[in-house]
Amino acid sequence: MSKVFIALQANEDSRCIVDAIVADNPEATVNLQPAMVKIDMPGRLVIRRTSIEERLGRDFDLQEVQVHLISLSGHVDETEDELTLSWDR
Amino acid sequence: MDMNVKKKLGLKEKYALMTRSLGWETSYEPMDAVFPQTRYEGIRIHDWDKWEDPFRLTMDAYWKYQAEKERKLYAIVDAYAQNNGHLGVTDARYINALKIFLSAVPSLEYNAHRGFARLGRELPGVGPQIACQMQAIDEIRHAQTQIHSLSNYNRFYNGFHDWKHMNDRLWYLSVPKSFFEDACTCGPFEFIIAIGFSFEYVLTNLVFVPFISGAAYNGDMGAMTFGFSAQSDEARHMTLGLEVIKFMLEQDPANLPIIQAWIDKWVWRGVRLLSIVAMLMDYMLPKRIMSWKEAWEVYFEENGMALFKDLARYGIKVPDCVELIKKEKDHLSHQAWNAFYTAGKMTNFHTWLPTEEEMDWLSSKYPDTFDRLYRPRFEHYREMEKQGKRFYNTTLPMLCQVCQIPMLFTEADDPTQISYRQVTHQGDKYHFCSDHCQHIFEREPDKYVEAWLPAHQIWQGNCFAEGADPGAPDFDPLKSVLDYWHLVYGRDNLDFEGSEDQKNFAAWRAQATRN
Amino acid sequence: MHIDLRTVAITPLRHTFDHIARRIGADKAASRYQEGTLDIQPSANLQYRPTWDPAHQLYDPARTAIVMQDWYAFKDPRQFYYGTYTLARARMQEAAEAGFDFVETRGLGDLMPDDVRRRALDVLVPLRHVAYGANLNNVGMCAYGYGTAVTQPCMYQGMDHLGIAQYLTRIGLWLAGPAELEDGRSHWLGDGRWQPLRRQVENSLVVKDWFELFVAQNLVQDGLLYPLVYAHFVDRRLNAEGGAAVSMVCAFMNEWFAESSRWVDATVKTAAAESPANAALIAGWLAHWRGRVREALLPVAELAFDQDGEKVLDTVTEAFDARVAKLGVALKEGGHV
Numbered sequence: 001m002s003k004v005f006i007a008l009q010a011n012e013d014s015r016c017i018v019d020a021i022v023a024d025n026p027e028a029t030v031n032l033q034p035a036m037v038k039i040d041m042p043g044r045l046v047i048r049r050t051s052i053e054e055r056l057g058r059d060f061d062l063q064e065v066q067v068h069l070i071s072l073s074g075h076v077d078e079t080e081d082e083l084t085l086s087w088d089r
Numbered sequence: 090m091d092m093n094v095k096k097k098l099g100l101k102e103k104y105a106l107m108t109r110s111l112g113w114e115t116s117y118e119p120m121d122a123v124f125p126q127t128r129y130e131g132i133r134i135h136d137w138d139k140w141e142d143p144f145r146l147t148m149d150a151y152w153k154y155q156a157e158k159e160r161k162l163y164a165i166v167d168a169y170a171q172n173n174g175h176l177g178v179t180d181a182r183y184i185n186a187l188k189i190f191l192s193a194v195p196s197l198e199y200n201a202h203r204g205f206a207r208l209g210r211e212l213p214g215v216g217p218q219i220a221c222q223m224q225a226i227d228e229i230r231h232a233q234t235q236i237h238s239l240s241n242y243n244r245f246y247n248g249f250h251d252w253k254h255m256n257d258r259l260w261y262l263s264v265p266k267s268f269f270e271d272a273c274t275c276g277p278f279e280f281i282i283a284i285g286f287s288f289e290y291v292l293t294n295l296v297f298v299p300f301i302s303g304a305a306y307n308g309d310m311g312a313m314t315f316g317f318s319a320q321s322d323e324a325r326h327m328t329l330g331l332e333v334i335k336f337m338l339e340q341d342p343a344n345l346p347i348i349q350a351w352i353d354k355w356v357w358r359g360v361r362l363l364s365i366v367a368m369l370m371d372y373m374l375p376k377r378i379m380s381w382k383e384a385w386e387v388y389f390e391e392n393g394m395a396l397f398k399d400l401a402r403y404g405i406k407v408p409d410c411v412e413l414i415k416k417e418k419d420h421l422s423h424q425a426w427n428a429f430y431t432a433g434k435m436t437n438f439h440t441w442l443p444t445e446e447e448m449d450w451l452s453s454k455y456p457d458t459f460d461r462l463y464r465p466r467f468e469h470y471r472e473m474e475k476q477g478k479r480f481y482n483t484t485l486p487m488l489c490q491v492c493q494i495p496m497l498f499t500e501a502d503d504p505t506q507i508s509y510r511q512v513t514h515q516g517d518k519y520h521f522c523s524d525h526c527q528h529i530f531e532r533e534p535d536k537y538v539e540a541w542l543p544a545h546q547i548w549q550g551n552c553f554a555e556g557a558d559p560g561a562p563d564f565d566p567l568k569s570v571l572d573y574w575h576l577v578y579g580r581d582n583l584d585f586e587g588s589e590d591q592k593n594f595a596a597w598r599a600q601a602t603r604n
Numbered sequence: 605m606h607i608d609l610r611t612v613a614i615t616p617l618r619h620t621f622d623h624i625a626r627r628i629g630a631d632k633a634a635s636r637y638q639e640g641t642l643d644i645q646p647s648a649n650l651q652y653r654p655t656w657d658p659a660h661q662l663y664d665p666a667r668t669a670i671v672m673q674d675w676y677a678f679k680d681p682r683q684f685y686y687g688t689y690t691l692a693r694a695r696m697q698e699a700a701e702a703g704f705d706f707v708e709t710r711g712l713g714d715l716m717p718d719d720v721r722r723r724a725l726d727v728l729v730p731l732r733h734v735a736y737g738a739n740l741n742n743v744g745m746c747a748y749g750y751g752t753a754v755t756q757p758c759m760y761q762g763m764d765h766l767g768i769a770q771y772l773t774r775i776g777l778w779l780a781g782p783a784e785l786e787d788g789r790s791h792w793l794g795d796g797r798w799q800p801l802r803r804q805v806e807n808s809l810v811v812k813d814w815f816e817l818f819v820a821q822n823l824v825q826d827g828l829l830y831p832l833v834y835a836h837f838v839d840r841r842l843n844a845e846g847g848a849a850v851s852m853v854c855a856f857m858n859e860w861f862a863e864s865s866r867w868v869d870a871t872v873k874t875a876a877a878e879s880p881a882n883a884a885l886i887a888g889w890l891a892h893w894r895g896r897v898r899e900a901l902l903p904v905a906e907l908a909f910d911q912d913g914e915k916v917l918d919t920v921t922e923a924f925d926a927r928v929a930k931l932g933v934a935l936k937e938g939g940h941v
Contacts, residue, residue, distance in 0.1 A: 002395030007298065034378060035296075035305035035313055063146065067154055071294050073392045075144050075399075076328045080100050087330050087399050089381045098782070106777070106785055107770045112735035113793060117806040122790040126656045131806055147696040148767035156694030173614070199644055199752075203663075206759060207656075207747035210740055219766065222743055230686040233640035237687075240639055244616035251622040257648040267651045273653040273662055541649045575622065597614050 015020035019053035044086040104145035112215035130276040137214030143328035180375035181594035185438040188248040200269035202228035244502040260543035285330035287355035299384040338403040344566035361492040371422035380454035431482040439585035492528035637683035668815035712849035729788030732900030735769035737805035797903040804900035830861040
């Protein structure tokens with residue numbers, strides 16, 4: 001299956017986002033590069049608001065991900081609770 | 090009325106009210122007069138409401154998040170300038186990559202800004218309109234953050250000083266200039282396939298991710314910051330590119346062949362444009378994270394192919410040029426650096442020969458080609474340098490009529506033979522670097538005969554300094570052309586070794602390390 | 605080894621880019637507004653004719669009848685480049701958000717008299733479509749205008765109008781609900797009182813000369829509509845009748861209009877000061893559109909002020925004429941030149 005990925009700037013907030021993604025997507029592989037973190041995942045990757053909130057200790061609007069985002073691949077589906085990247089439709 | 094009984098609207102529902110429900114079918118003026126550009130390309134759209142919004146940002150959220158990005162970015166830019174961050178880069182040679190970046194990229198962003206503004210006005214569906222408008226305003230952001238971040242380099246180093254003037258004139262910069270002006274002069278649908286899909290989705294990861302990560306690796310926090318900050322908008326743009334192509338393909342099967350031809354054209358145009366990025370990554374970053382070939386494999390062959398696999402359901406095929414690109418990836422950066430090294434009198438940046446250690450790295454990354462084909466060439470130049478005869482090519486190169494790159498690429502299966510194609514059109518001969526550029530010309534000859542090819546223009550006498558008299562006995566054409574470009578001989582150009590940049594950087598660094 | 609680079613005092617080789625120095629002198633640093641604006645539009649050796657407008661070049665000053673010797677004579681008095689623009693708007697949106705939060709959490713909409721709420725909805729909700737038309741017009745001016753000094757703020761103005769359309773949408777959702785937006789839309793499409801204004805907006809959408817459109821949209825239409833609706837209707841009438849909550853959530857529009865008018869005025873003034881020919885063109889456009897917009901706004905004024913509508917519109921027009929008098933453009937009553 002084709003991989004999707006998301007790349008984030010390496011900083012304090014995105015550390016929690018990455019932790020949340022890894023917890024929710026056990027098959028994800030995390031690839032550290034200078035100043036950035038790239039997460040690859042076969043087929044489908046889900047980012048959950050509540051998982052990030054637990055780790056950040058505050059309310060989090062998923063659109064805030066865009067502040068730290070570097071790149072992604074796959075089709076994007078965005079709701080209040082989840083941001084999904086996938087090739088399967 | 091009781092506020093509590095009101096149903097809470099979901100994000101999608103609310104966003105639809107905030108965007109598409111603003112539009113209406115005009116009746117005092119015909120829709121075709123309000124949106125006059127949507128028919129002539131032959132694309133058929135039956136229902137703009139089928140458009141799926143990729144990201145759902147309303148303006149208030151846009152202002153909020155973008156302002157936060159800007160605050161962070163300019164705080165770093167200021168701190169970087171105040172702390173003389175430029176002296177912390179790995180090696181002053183690196184700064185030359187930034188000179189290319191400044192003279193080429195902000196103008197691309199600017200053209201994208203204006204191009205997307207046009208689409209934001211001309212596409213009849215409110216959903217895609219607004220997505221294009223957001224991209225339009227983002228793109229001027231990118232142009233400006235690049236200019237502002239690199240402005241401090243201009244204060245201390247040569248080659249940056251007249252980037253805009255050079256962008257409109259200097260020979261190699263006609264490559265990016267013609268690429269974007271080509272796209273901007275297309276109809277709205279071709280423009281968005283060219284830029285939104287082929288360039289943003291398929292190719293920009295190759296510009297920003299490895300290169301900017303490379304900037305970080307070389308101690309350039311300034312470039313890293315604007316690069317990554319711009320890239321955070323890019324994720325939205327890429328998604329728009331993907332959404333738009335799906336939308337167009339789903340609207341009418343008759344759109345498929347038109348779109349396929351555009352993808353074939355623009356993936357190739359984009360890949361040619363990226364030749365210079367290949368060279369930047371392999372030759373201009375003193376510390377390297379990955380080779381061009383590796384970046385190509387990750388971002389094009391892996392991610393790009395996943396995309397084409399997904400689009401196969403609509404009948405979209407991988408562009409033919411991909412076969413050639415696969416063969417060229419082992420050669421591209423070496424051939425490009427060779428061309429610029431030898432054209433070092435006519436560049437606004439310095440060139441140099443790779444060190445022994447760097448050549449070893451290149452041969453480890455390009456085991457099939459580097460030692461066999463390119464190392465000997467560089468070693469030959471090194472010998473010439475030792476004899477005090479640093480090689481400079483002083484003749485004007487022949488340019489491809491379409492991509493405008495000098496004829497420097499070789500035949501796919503014979504690296505000793507320059508690839509060269511020729512077509513006669515209405516009695517005139519036109520030259521091309523490849524089958525693909527030739528095919529692009531043959532589909533639209535009327536467009537490409539209008540190309541402004543710097544080498545031809547120089548021969549025709551259109552690129553001499555203002556007020557110059559080519560008939561004067563002491564007229565020096567090369568000097569006059571350099572004046573036309575505003576290129577300062579001996580400061581902006583020639584080898585890095587012995588340059589003012591090299592001396593200043595060394596002196597300033599030394600100053601910083603002693604009391 | 606740690607190097608403390610801050611301790612190095614080095615003399616820069618130059619202060620700014622040459623194209624900026626040619627305009628402001630080489631002896632001083634340039635502002636970010638200047639470096640991010642001046643001359644950054646491609647301007648020489650343009651390649652290929654636009655397939656969508658073969659009569660012109662890609663960037664072509666001839667898309668308007670206005671003639672400028674230097675298109676960078678225009679200056680945005682707010683000195684907006686993207687960074688300063690988004691920071692200014694982020695501050696305003698934070699205040700607007702606080703306003704919505706305040707009126708929503710305290711149920712202030714419910715405390716408004718029914719007839720006041722009804723009237724607020726009747727006037728404000730269809731204006732979403734007017735703001736959207738203004739968005740398209742300004743984005744078009746950015747696309748087809750000449751020189752970043754004037755096209756850049758048109759982009760920002762376009763996005764501002766989109767933001768306003770979205771705030772008006774929120775007002776409709778706050779005071780009523782999604783069905784109200786549908787009602788407002790059908791008024792916009794079919795109610796006789798909105799048709800003159802819809803005709804005006806649609807007419808503006810086909811204006812080809814982008815500077816004429818600038819005069820029609822940014823100077824005349826906004827110049828009459830914003831004071832009429834937000835200063836007179838929202839801030840005076842609704843306030844006086846128990847609808848102060850609406851004026852809280854319209855603070856954005858009032859602040860925005862005051863701020864952006866400074867730029868609109870500066871732009872018209874610069875173009876008119878360039879030549880008597882420009883001033884005459886602008887005067888003709890002004891006379892034409894001022895009459896049309898007034899006519900289109902009259903039924904809206906009556907919706908807002910009943911039988912006092914015309915009187916309030918006269919007051920607004922007088923203030924508008926006084927504003928225009930300072931721009932170096934003669935005000936003529938009547939038709940198109």
